[in-house]
Amino acid sequence: MISIQNRITALVKLGDFLGQFSIEKVEKRDNIEHNELFFEGFLHQIKIAQESNSWFTKNNILFALNSISKSLTYNSLYVFVESVNLNIISSKKVAVIMAGNIPLVGFHDFLSVLISGHSVLVKQSSNDKHLLPFLAKYLEHIEENFKGKITFTEEKLTDFDAVIATGSDNTARYFEFYFKNKPNIIRKSRNSVAIITGKETEQDFIKLSDDVFQYFGLGCRSVSKLYVPKDYNFDMFFAGMYSKKDMIHNAKYANNYDYNKAVYLMSLYDLLENGFLMIKEDKSYSSPIATIFYEYYENEIDLKIKLHQDKEKIQCIVAKDFIENEVGFGQTQSPKLTDYADGVNTLEFLTKI
Structure with a gap:
């Protein structure tokens, strides 16, 4: 089994590699291991990812890469693993x-399985299947003991010990039935509120406009709902949103807006809108x-009680x-490694399978 120190070192080097790709600048650096093998190839994978999914703009991909890069530091990774004992694990296939x-x-789950010392069997969405396999190859070049511990499949899942599955509320019901005899984490649809x-x-x-518009609002950490005082005036809200007015120049976003x-x-609903964003009481x-x-x-x-009652949806x-555990304005799309999806400690789960 790869030592925890070697796992962390390899992931830090992956973070250094990803640090070359940001919205501000994409720049090849001399001090990155195996860059001659992987830099140009990864640029090509970014291009293919854009062409395969028009929601995956270059800026959105680079934002995601940069967020991951910032989390893959020695300090962040050691803080991430310090709450659990990873040295007693017998390796399983997750x-x-x-x-x-x-x-x-899905990178956080991928990272959690590998840093725990387990093997990972990945079934990707067809909407996002180009970037992670390439990064997995990079990891295997950095730490050859990762070879054989990372598998990608498009087939029916077989021969595994536990499962982490993310999907809609409908697919979650299927997952809960299908994986009921395996240790599992099943994630359903969630949204974020302000x-x-x-x-x-x-x-x-x-x-807040970053929380609303990053990734076109498609992430579970994207704000899709506001709670406002009675008779609230939305003028200042719209003034803040105006910084993202260029969103309407994306054809797919514009088509959704018009539709x-x-x-x-x-349907004769009352709307407030500014030419690229609508708000509706709902x-x-x-x-x-x-x-x-x-x-x-x-x-x-009363609002705090309601939010507590609906915590499984938020x-x-x-x-x-x-409120406790709130996220600051503009911070939803920059989670720390310890900001677990659905509040479920993935590492703790992985130590008990």
């Missing part, structure tokens, strides 16, 4: 079924693309000194 809503959305108190600044809303706007208008959490739902609240205590709560 199947990971990944979603494909945003680039490399609590507006009326004390926010325009700068807060500019930051959803037409549906709402034909009790649901999951809003269509180019739309944010909002709901009024009468008092803060990934992040964006707020400013409102």
Whole structure:
């Protein structure tokens, strides 16, 4: 088995490799191991990922790569593993079924399995199948003992000891039945919300626009619902959102905006919109693309009770000194390694299988 120190060292080197790819600059560095083999090839994989899924713009892919790179440091990885004892694990094969809503959305599960000392059997979404296999090859070149511990398949999953699966509420019901006899983590659909108190600044809303628009709002950490005080004036909110006005120049986003706007208008719904974003009063959490739902609240205590009751549906709560475990404005798309999806400690699960 690869020692925990060697696993961490290899992952740090992967982080250094990914650090060459950011929105600000894509730059080949001289001090990156195996760069002559992998740099140009990864640029090609980024291009193929863009061409295969029009939601995966170059900026969205680079944002995801840079976020992963920032988390793959010695300090972050040691903090990540320090809460569990990874030295007593007997290696098992863990199947990971990944979603494909945003680039490399399954990377955290992939990382968790490998850093735990297990082997990983990956079933990717057809929407996001180009980037991770290439990074896995890089890891195998950095640490040859990873060879044989990483497998990708498009076939029916067989011969595994535990499973981590992410999907919609419908697929989760299938997963829960199909994997009921295996140790499992089954993740369902979740959305993120923002609590507006009326004390926010325009700068807060500019930051919130990142939480709303990054990845076109397709991530579970994307804010799709606002809670606002009764009779709230949305002018400052729209002023902050205006920083993302160029979203409408993406053809697929614009098509969704036009379609959803037409549906709402034909249904005679009351809307507020600014030419690239609609907001609609609605009790649901999951809003269509180019739309944010909002709901009024009468008092803060009742709202906190409601949020607690609906915690299984909520990934992040964006707020400013409102509730425990809140996420700051503009921070939802930059999670730490210890910000586990659905609040389930993946590493702890992996030590007990």
